[in-house]
Amino acid sequence: MKEQRRDRLRLEISREASRLFWEQGVDATSGDQxxxxxxxxxxxxxxxxxxxxxxxxxxVSRGVAWEMRTLRGWPADLSLEEHFSAEAIRFHREADPVEIADNALAMRMIRLADTEPPLRTAWLMACDQVEREMAGIIAKRLDLPADDLQVRLHAAAASGALRVLNEHIGAALLDGEDPAQFADAAERVASAVRRATGGAVGDPVKDPIATAPDRG
Amino acid sequence: MKEQRRDRLRLEISREASRLFWEQGVDATSGDQxxxxxxxxxxxxxxxxxxxxxxxxxxVSRGVAWEMRTLRGWPADLSLEEHFSAEAIRFHREADPVEIADNALAMRMIRLADTEPPLRTAWLMACDQVEREMAGIIAKRLDLPADDLQVRLHAAAASGALRVLNEHIGAALLDGEDPAQFADAAERVASAVRRATGGAVGDPVKDPIATAPDRG
DNA sequence: CTCACTCGTGGCTTTCACTGACATTAAGTG
DNA sequence: CACTTAATGTCAGTGAAAGCCACGAGTGAG
Known part of the structure; x- marks a missing residue:
């Protein structure tokens, strides 16, 4: 079976399952349903x-898919703030309605994970995957092996911060807070990652062609 | 049922279950066994x-129990390095054989968690508990509410770093590395926490009576 | 002491998530 | 069209977990 078709089917199943989980709870939803x-x-x-x-x-993975895509495409000559802000603006222009709906569903699952232990394990496992991928990205950026202890520490701290921000912003939006309030989410994520890694992850690792703007 | 008695029974069950998991794998171990x-x-x-x-x-929780106890007893007028080092020395003097055996069992479970997904979820859930408790400790130390976003970010980053160090050191010990190599584990944990929180967690938050020694 | 009451536990039974073995269908290929 | 192959369906299990009821040990009141 084609990888792509398989993934699409998995996503289709996941959409229905998530909807049912949200509407009637995990326990009350059977495999048959x-x-x-x-x-x-x-x-x-x-x-x-x-x-x-x-x-x-x-x-649930789609809830962090954008962040991961953005991190993967982080150019060596840009700071995290610059890159994330630019990508966030681009995303707001090119927003795909299906992706937005999936994102809303993901937020609900992450919120459900607060009270439903089995879903919390799913969310934590997804974050575990994020951490592993982030380790690869950080390793490449710092020119270190991916299993280097310092790299793993940075990845754990950074992905932990990313998880908390996702939980925080998602919960706020589900509670009906004004989305405009989180227009600076990209900067918040960037600064949280920078802080969690003691400044080791966030700066450009290669001189840009032109002089970089200051970052305060 | 008394909380204490209940916890002791749970621990007893956990010891046997962990032993069986290690000896014959999780799948091969039945509830009846x-x-x-x-x-x-x-x-x-x-x-x-x-x-x-x-x-x-x-x-598994016992694998981080010492760290949590130590954090809970962290005096406001000591740096994390000072407190952790002192407690580590004290621990080496007063080591309880039962606790050491449980610790070895915990290390095996954490190692098993590398390859057995169901155990990995257990380990991540335990770390999630650590994070929540650490949030409380950090909140008190910084005199902020426990659900404050910054506190949660610090707690996530710090407990993530703690988790990685536990995995790293545990795996090394199981691989037969010289324990003396990790004599500075306390300092490593302290510096990882300090770094993951951007220095926000690690310093004394109250002037000591006497002048504190330097921390390099 | 003893009756009543609670609480933790055991055994039996049921439910349901999940699996293995095999049949069936759909699509591609000659 | 026959043949292959991959995906799905059918059906009968397996085992983890929960419901139910009864037993026995503690406990407090009378």
Whole structure:
């Protein structure tokens, strides 16, 4: 089965499962219900997900997908603040409605994770993946091996901060707070990462062609 | 049932479960086996633990119990380096054999968590608890509410760093590395926390009676 | 002491998440 | 069209977890 098609199906299942989890809770949602909602047999659900809770993983991962994509494309000659702000502006222009809907669903799952232990494990596992990927990005940026202890410490601290910000902003938005209040989310993430890594991650690692603007 | 008695029983179950997990793997260990090893009925096991994997949680938590106790007793007028080093020395003098055995078991579980996803979730959940408690400690120290965003960011970054150090040192010890190599573990933890919080957590928050020694 | 009451536990039973083995279908290829 | 292959469906398990009821040990009141 094509990787792409497989992932799309997993995402489709995850959307329905997340919706049901949100509407009636995790415990009250059975594998049969998920299967029926997607229009597949129950057996097929278990072929694509090893557990009921993990059905939420693809949607939950999408909650940090933008951050990860942005980090992966972080040019060596830009500060984190510069890059994140620019990408955030670009995102607001090119926002894909499907991605926005998935994001809202992801926020709900992360919020649910506050009270539903099985979902919290899914969220923490997703953040664990983020941490591993971030270790790779930081390692490349600092020109160190990916399993270097210092790199792992930076990755853990930075991804921990990223997780807290995601939980905080998501919860606030679900509580009906004004989204404009988080227009500076990119700067907040950047400064949190910079602080969590003691300044080791955040600066340009290569001289830009032109002089960089000051960062205060 | 008395809190204390209940916790002791949970710990007893956890010891046996962890031993079986280590000896024969998580999948190969059944709830019945755990029950038989402790001398309780299977039904009672499920009354005390919501899942098979979570049977490892109390032992896993003990892997960070010393750090948490030490943090809880961190006097306002000492730096983290000073306090941790002093406590580490004290621990080496007063080491309780039972605690040492539990610690070894905990290290094995954390190592197992590398390859067994269900145990990894248990480890991450334990670290999540550590983070929450650390948030309380940091909040008190900085005289801020426990749900303050900055406090949560510090707690996440600090507990993430603590987790990585635990994984790193535990794995090294299990691989037979010389324990003397980690004699400076306390300083490493302290400096990692200090760095992960941008220096916000680590300094004394109250003038000591006498002048504090320098910290380099 | 003893009756009543609570609480932790054991055994039996059920539910349901999840798996293995095999049948079936759909799509591609000659 | 027959043949292959991959994806899904069907059905009968397995085992983790929960419901239910009963037992026995403690405890306090009378």
């Amino acid at each position: 998920i299967a029926e909602a997607v229009g597949l047999s129950t057996r097929t659900i278990w072929r694509h997900f090893r557990s009921k809770e993990s059905c939420a993983e693809p949607i | 755990i029950a038989e090893a402790v001398g309780l009925s299977t039904r009672t096991i499920w009354r005390h633990f919501r899942s098979k994997e979570s049977c490892a949680e109390p032992i």
